[in-house]
Amino acid sequence: SASQDLDLEILKTVIEQLDANRIRENLRELSKEPHLATSPRDEALVQLLLQRWQDPESGLDSARTTEYEVLLSFPSEEQPNRVDVVNSTGAILFSCRHSEENLTGEQGGPNVVPPYAAYAPPGTPQGPLVYANQGSEEDFKELQNKGVKLQDSIVLTRYGGVGRGAKAVNAAKYGVIGVLVYTDPKDINDGKSLPNETFPHSWCLPPSGVERGSYFEYFGDPLTPYLPATPSSFRLNSDNASGFPPIPIQPIGFKDAQVLLCNLGGNLAPADWQGGLGCDYNLGPGFRSNGTFPEDRFSCILKGEWAVPRLMFPSSQVNVSVHNRLELRNSSNVLGIIRGAVEPDRYVLYGNHRDSWVHGAVDPSTGTAVLLELSRVLGTLLKKGTWRPRRSIVFASWGAEEFGLIGSTEFTEEFFSKLQERAVAYINVDISVFANATLRVQGTPPIQSVVFSAAKQVERGRAGSGVGDLSGVGLHGISAPGSSGLSIYDNWIRYYNRSSSVYGLVPSVGTLGAGSDYAPFIHFLGISSMDIAYTYDRSKTSARIYPTYHTAFDTFDYVNKFLDPGFTSHQAVARTAGSVLLQLSDSLFLPLNVSDYSETLRSFLQAAENLRVPLEQHSISLGPLVTAVEKFEGAATSLNQRIATLQKGTSDPLQVRIINDQLMLLERTFLNSQAFPEERYYSHVLWAPRTGSVATFPGLSNAYSQAESTGHEPAAWAEVQRQLSIVVAALEGAAATLRPVADL
Amino acid sequence: SASQDLDLEILKTVIEQLDANRIRENLRELSKEPHLATSPRDEALVQLLLQRWQDPESGLDSARTTEYEVLLSFPSEEQPNRVDVVNSTGAILFSCRHSEENLTGEQGGPNVVPPYAAYAPPGTPQGPLVYANQGSEEDFKELQNKGVKLQDSIVLTRYGGVGRGAKAVNAAKYGVIGVLVYTDPKDINDGKSLPNETFPHSWCLPPSGVERGSYFEYFGDPLTPYLPATPSSFRLNSDNASGFPPIPIQPIGFKDAQVLLCNLGGNLAPADWQGGLGCDYNLGPGFRSNGTFPEDRFSCILKGEWAVPRLMFPSSQVNVSVHNRLELRNSSNVLGIIRGAVEPDRYVLYGNHRDSWVHGAVDPSTGTAVLLELSRVLGTLLKKGTWRPRRSIVFASWGAEEFGLIGSTEFTEEFFSKLQERAVAYINVDISVFANATLRVQGTPPIQSVVFSAAKQVERGRAGSGVGDLSGVGLHGISAPGSSGLSIYDNWIRYYNRSSSVYGLVPSVGTLGAGSDYAPFIHFLGISSMDIAYTYDRSKTSARIYPTYHTAFDTFDYVNKFLDPGFTSHQAVARTAGSVLLQLSDSLFLPLNVSDYSETLRSFLQAAENLRVPLEQHSISLGPLVTAVEKFEGAATSLNQRIATLQKGTSDPLQVRIINDQLMLLERTFLNSQAFPEERYYSHVLWAPRTGSVATFPGLSNAYSQAESTGHEPAAWAEVQRQLSIVVAALEGAAATLRPVADL
Ligand SMILES: [Ca+2]
Ligand SMILES: [Ca+2]
Ligand SMILES: [Zn+2]
Ligand SMILES: [Zn+2]
Ligand SMILES: [Zn+2]
Numbered sequence A, B: 001s002a003s004q005d006l007d008l009e010i011l012k013t014v015i016e017q018l019d020a021n022r023i024r025e026n027l028r029e030l031s032k033e034p035h036l037a038t039s040p041r042d043e044a045l046v047q048l049l050l051q052r053w054q055d056p057e058s059g060l061d062s063a064r065t066t067e068y069e070v071l072l073s074f075p076s077e078e079q080p081n082r083v084d085v086v087n088s089t090g091a092i093l094f095s096c097r098h099s100e101e102n103l104t105g106e107q108g109g110p111n112v113v114p115p116y117a118a119y120a121p122p123g124t125p126q127g128p129l130v131y132a133n134q135g136s137e138e139d140f141k142e143l144q145n146k147g148v149k150l151q152d153s154i155v156l157t158r159y160g161g162v163g164r165g166a167k168a169v170n171a172a173k174y175g176v177i178g179v180l181v182y183t184d185p186k187d188i189n190d191g192k193s194l195p196n197e198t199f200p201h202s203w204c205l206p207p208s209g210v211e212r213g214s215y216f217e218y219f220g221d222p223l224t225p226y227l228p229a230t231p232s233s234f235r236l237n238s239d240n241a242s243g244f245p246p247i248p249i250q251p252i253g254f255k256d257a258q259v260l261l262c263n264l265g266g267n268l269a270p271a272d273w274q275g276g277l278g279c280d281y282n283l284g285p286g287f288r289s290n291g292t293f294p295e296d297r298f299s300c301i302l303k304g305e306w307a308v309p310r311l312m313f314p315s316s317q318v319n320v321s322v323h324n325r326l327e328l329r330n331s332s333n334v335l336g337i338i339r340g341a342v343e344p345d346r347y348v349l350y351g352n353h354r355d356s357w358v359h360g361a362v363d364p365s366t367g368t369a370v371l372l373e374l375s376r377v378l379g380t381l382l383k384k385g386t387w388r389p390r391r392s393i394v395f396a397s398w399g400a401e402e403f404g405l406i407g408s409t410e411f412t413e414e415f416f417s418k419l420q421e422r423a424v425a426y427i428n429v430d431i432s433v434f435a436n437a438t439l440r441v442q443g444t445p446p447i448q449s450v451v452f453s454a455a456k457q458v459e460r461g462r463a464g465s466g467v468g469d470l471s472g473v474g475l476h477g478i479s480a481p482g483s484s485g486l487s488i489y490d491n492w493i494r495y496y497n498r499s500s501s502v503y504g505l506v507p508s509v510g511t512l513g514a515g516s517d518y519a520p521f522i523h524f525l526g527i528s529s530m531d532i533a534y535t536y537d538r539s540k541t542s543a544r545i546y547p548t549y550h551t552a553f554d555t556f557d558y559v560n561k562f563l564d565p566g567f568t569s570h571q572a573v574a575r576t577a578g579s580v581l582l583q584l585s586d587s588l589f590l591p592l593n594v595s596d597y598s599e600t601l602r603s604f605l606q607a608a609e610n611l612r613v614p615l616e617q618h619s620i621s622l623g624p625l626v627t628a629v630e631k632f633e634g635a636a637t638s639l640n641q642r643i644a645t646l647q648k649g650t651s652d653p654l655q656v657r658i659i660n661d662q663l664m665l666l667e668r669t670f671l672n673s674q675a676f677p678e679e680r681y682y683s684h685v686l687w688a689p690r691t692g693s694v695a696t697f698p699g700l701s702n703a704y705s706q707a708e709s710t711g712h713e714p715a716a717w718a719e720v721q722r723q724l725s726i727v728v729a730a731l732e733g734a735a736a737t738l739r740p741v742a743d744l
């Protein structure tokens, strides 16, 4: 019936049926083999997903694949990428490993792609080595200030601080000709670096582990911006496609990095550039005169003729040989749909990528394992005839995320109009479990309330535990999360919290960058999105991310032994995300609290207030922005009051639909395709990348920083005013969408 | 109730109550004084509209104004623009009139703005005169080929062929320093040019009449593209705003043009450059040696010392003095709303501009007179409680249209999100009566069926006649349109028709350019739009437009005596547009036949087939386009079948809403903000301006022309493929929007 609403008994059933052991078995299957994008195993998993979603007992209404021809980047099989130290005659003194050490029998297979920097151009630059910290703009400025010669050098950088591709972009501006990247034990292992204290003896990254990754600066298929990469689509010529790193880059393990870094000459690097390799980090350029290869501590492959420790001559240089190749490949998304009973034209999307760098047990299979368990539970209810959601549910398994969110981006390009018209929200669960401590959610403000509600309902517990306070059904949590007896919400608030001016202390929901497939949904399409996971106790580790991220050591055993042995964190994520999904698909009124945007706007406005004086000096007034924020707040508050009133009576289906359209479409109103002409896909005026230091609206912050740095350049201050006007227009438009629909 | 549908009795009542005499009285009031945009009289009319729409007995639910600060262009009051012939010593031999002749007592008032070219830059260029026909690119190429020196010349052009601003843009490319424009009697008066055969003795343009107009190349406020021109908005510096004519231009009457043109030297102009001034048109440059001012035939203002006919020396030059000034002015729109009873969040918009160049009886007041009568009739039913539409109706009176659709464009910028979400259609009635022969409609294909239905229902008759075949109400036309006894539809088909592959012979609905306020609605927002008017028997006149267009002779008497003495054509437009409005606002299912787009796509595809061979030579395949058109056709046909099935039963309100959303949003799916980066506001991939000669998708046609002309430039052919892919993606998206909503 048109008034079909969320059924708490169904919700309870779903939550209870989400099975930790089944998630474990999903993960075992998904991570059995490496499944790099477009590899045979990736294609086999496409079939696995199709089969699950077409299962007569637990499948969905329908499932299909969509295929795109996309530009990927792979290392050459014939010519491995190399990093060598060579002396002045060109003889190789030392070579870094070409692959990770085979510690568990899983790192040696033919399907383990050697470490490489995807989209780094081929080339064989050679030059003196310089240590450049994280390769940020400031890092290179500092090196320049210190008089370290960068022209024609190779720089060694550590992961972190800035994006992968940015290291090469920044380096090239200073004449650097090649870049090495490694993961410092201080940044990933809380300092641990020895073989017996790292995987498989602990969750730490082994000395030979190398983080792979995409170094493409944008997202989506590089050759088909704004168009779906169908076989017949227009393609840029790869020579004039933009966003690729300008110079060769190669990632290496920290054991090899130690040989290079601990032997560098030059001055001592600044204190905050030092790391966990057990030596002083110097800046270079070039090696110090008394450097050696320490025979016992390093596992680098030494050439036959250099089988004993050797002096590292100060004149030695580093040669980087990159032989990556660009290839057009067919990548598939798998889509599965449950048709909505009442509003089939409203879509709640739930997705994760399928492709991995190697076995990808954590990334992305912890997410896909949860996805499959959730679709199984819902599919079973559906096939039994017990349940059909009010709105349609679309499950998605994206291809080629690791190369730059390619499958999801092409999907948003192909289905742009339909999604713009009909998508209610996008739920992303990529890595579902980083660690066992607490829930972690990123999303736009309107999803906060539904996530809170879900997290209060369910507990992360031992097997058999489950459902918390589902008010009205009279259920209470059976067991405590871990051993604490708290709901997921009450546990969460202990780890991540903030003081809300509206609600007091609440868990803090993070903002969405471009770290996973939610990026095209929020930035390009303006669809309320979120990413849900279980994660660390930050007081116990300062690891950038889980240590084996994007390495050959990210395997099923790693998850099963170290990350989540009982799979209770997986289950907790499944329950939370499942509850969010069901609330979004089944509630009569969409559980998107648009009023929760007011806190964001207030905080942006408050930060902008710090600019009031300099802006006024350039005749730019914040008055219209203040007014626009107030209008938004008023409109959102009134809308919530109207909803509350309507919820008391029996609701006319069209009246509910009208309100729900306002809630659904609010996020769209923040898009402006003219706002950031240089930023591919980014059009959300609240969540576009902010590089300016003031924590306000990104366009305003960035333009202000730019104007400040150019002094009194009128065009730069004009851009500040333009960005301010864009924000004001967006907020006025947002308020208009929330106001009573027949108001002028 | 949720199933509220069109009430034919109400429709009949509305049609019958639309009163020709009231329209006449509206027109008398509206055109009583000149009401140039932002003038005191324009502001007085804002109050008149507000008063009408707030009338307790015949007003709407609410009415308000929205004000924008926009950049207009006016001639200087202190320094009139001048066009003089000067001899080699600089003495003035001859001056063109600064204003039109005061023939009816209405041309002499202080509020009659002298003829000028709005946005033409100030300047006083002087040079030998050249005749450049219509000032098209081809015209200048031809002059160059003939060896006529254009550098540093002044060119005289006649209106027509290309847009106003284009004449100056084209001229400047050849080094021309000033442009004159006039209206040739052949193009406007079917050759008539004598005082006693022109207004006030006939509808023809008098010898001193001058067409004013905007020479701005884009539309919208020139300083605030894509942003509403609020007082605090970011504004371009007018120095670096684009779209203004590059050189001074001044329009003159044909009597003055005759003095200049009939005295030109040089070779005889080509046959199709000749006109109706009663002499051979030569090309120049400069005057012929035996030229004179013919004393008796010309009314030019002669300087005291040259009060007798004089020789036109071959060395004489033309001096053009333009003193136009750019000014920021406050321009108002007036908005009036009738709240929808069932779907208040669906808007049917009906608008016209309010501002004129002088009295503007025809343009725009014939439209506004109809608008006021229609809003009176509907308002009266509303206030009586007899009727409230299913959807909301928004009436609009736009400001500053004559300067470039400014009020309507700023409106679409301010209410972008709301309109994109909720606008069902936009009905524009600018000049409602050009002449008395036939209906003329321009619009997008989905509006064809509702216009046909309206035109079949009503007749254009004498007073008292009116309603035709309203099937189900058993009404029949009372009297014939004019004396022919035909419905508006049956009359229309006699004048404008085409052979439809689907329907056989039907009236032909024209396409929408950018001639009036529908432009931002269709091109920028993708809202199904139309423009409705009564117009000429083209076998009786070849006038470009009604002869006094944009002159001081466009007065109430002109309409009342020559255009539509009985106001029956006004009434016919009111009835047709009123019926369209009511059908759109009140029908349970939206009367937008999306399937009628298939004919357009087929014709574009057929034209593209002519390019198949050259495209294949550049490895560009039409296959995906063919497939996409077929998909669209299939989806549209199926949707119509689903609608037909649903119409047989009692409809679930949400099911109807879902279908209506598909119908409403179809037009939006044709927008692509990346398609035409150079074309401000144009984003509709089917209706953007086509300059290529092949009558296919405009982006494809234009890119193909460009590629052809550049030979084998790979980047140009890449753009052809890009444009093809954009169209394919749009059509695939359109088909997806029409398919069953839960399909993948
Ligand atoms: Ca693409
Ligand atoms: Ca504007
Ligand atoms: Zn991932
Ligand atoms: Zn990853
Ligand atoms: Zn007009």
Ligand SMILES: [Zn+2]
Binding pocket: B363, B402, B550
């Ligand atoms: Zn006009």
